[in-house]
Amino acid sequence: MTFSEWLRERSEPAWTKVVEHRFVDELFAGCVPAERMRSYLVQDYQFVDGFLALLGAAVARADRYTSRLAVAGSIGVVTSEENTYFQRAFDELDVPESDRTAPVLDPATAEFRELMADTTDKGSYADVLTVLLVAEWTYLDWASRAPDSPPPNFVHAEWIALHANPEFRHWVDWLRAEVDRIGEGLDERERARCLRLFQHATRCELDFFDAHGPVPPDVRGDGPDEG
Numbered sequence: 236m237t238f239s240e241w242l243r244e245r246s247e248p249a250w251t252k253v254v255e256h257r258f259v260d261e262l263f264a265g266c267v268p269a270e271r272m273r274s275y276l277v278q279d280y281q282f283v284d285g286f287l288a289l290l291g292a293a294v295a296r297a298d299r300y301t302s303r304l305a306v307a308g309s310i311g312v313v314t315s316e317e318n319t320y321f322q323r324a325f326d327e328l329d330v331p332e333s334d335r336t337a338p339v340l341d342p343a344t345a346e347f348r349e350l351m352a353d354t355t356d357k358g359s360y361a362d363v364l365t366v367l368l369v370a371e372w373t374y375l376d377w378a379s380r381a382p383d384s385p386p387p388n389f390v391h392a393e394w395i396a397l398h399a400n401p402e403f404r405h406w407v408d409w410l411r412a413e414v415d416r417i418g419e420g421l422d423e424r425e426r427a428r429c430l431r432l433f434q435h436a437t438r439c440e441l442d443f444f445d446a447h448g449p450v451p452p453d454v455r456g457d458g459p460d461e462g
């Protein structure tokens with residue numbers, strides 16, 4: 236088993252709860268109510284802010300030029316296609332300027348941003364890659380479940396398409412291979428630290444979806460499956 240597979244397996248059942256979250260099923264069906272899609276995207280823009288800083292830390296801490304180039308390529312996507320998607324979605328959903336730049340943070344967003352900021356400031360390259368991998372791999376995994384026909388509303392359809400395309404898969408494959416490569420050189424303590432970070436980030440992903448329903452946050456996807 237590779238290091239990345241081991242990290243993911245040890246993060247069950249939360250991992251699968253993220254990938255099979257009801258928010259995702261609603262997204263595929265195009266029936267996330269506008270109010271919840273708005274709050275999800277407003278909060279996610281704040282996630283992306285912290286995530287971009289974390290990508291910068293990966294560029295800074297990488298041990299070789301080819302790795303810096305790979306991460307920089309992803310920075311290019313976040314700052315162009317993904318950013319213009321947010322702007323167009325915010326226009327469509329009538330998001331006021333204050334919520335685009337400085338919204339009140341949900342507890343789930345605040346915790347995720349704190350984890351990313353701590354890792355940006357103090358994490359090793361392995362730590363940084365670990366948190367990046369959770370964020371990208373969970374999104375690839377849920378998006379891979381998308382049905383063939385996209386929902387009619389571009390706000391739903393393009394959010395799926397941003398994470399269900401060959402370039403994104405290629406980036407996540409690279410991140411996994413990079414975590415596996417760096418994992419080879421880690422000692423027991425460092426690996427255990429990566430696992431704790433991986434599990435914490437996976438919990439943050441679950442809390443983030445839970446915060447935008449339809450399951451109330453205190454149920455955390457543990458209730459009976461209502462399909």
Ligand SMILES: Cc1ncc(CO)c(N)n1
Binds near residue numbers: 279286
């Ligand atoms: C909360 C969250 N996790 C992961 C991604 C994808 O990087 C995202 N946009 N938002």
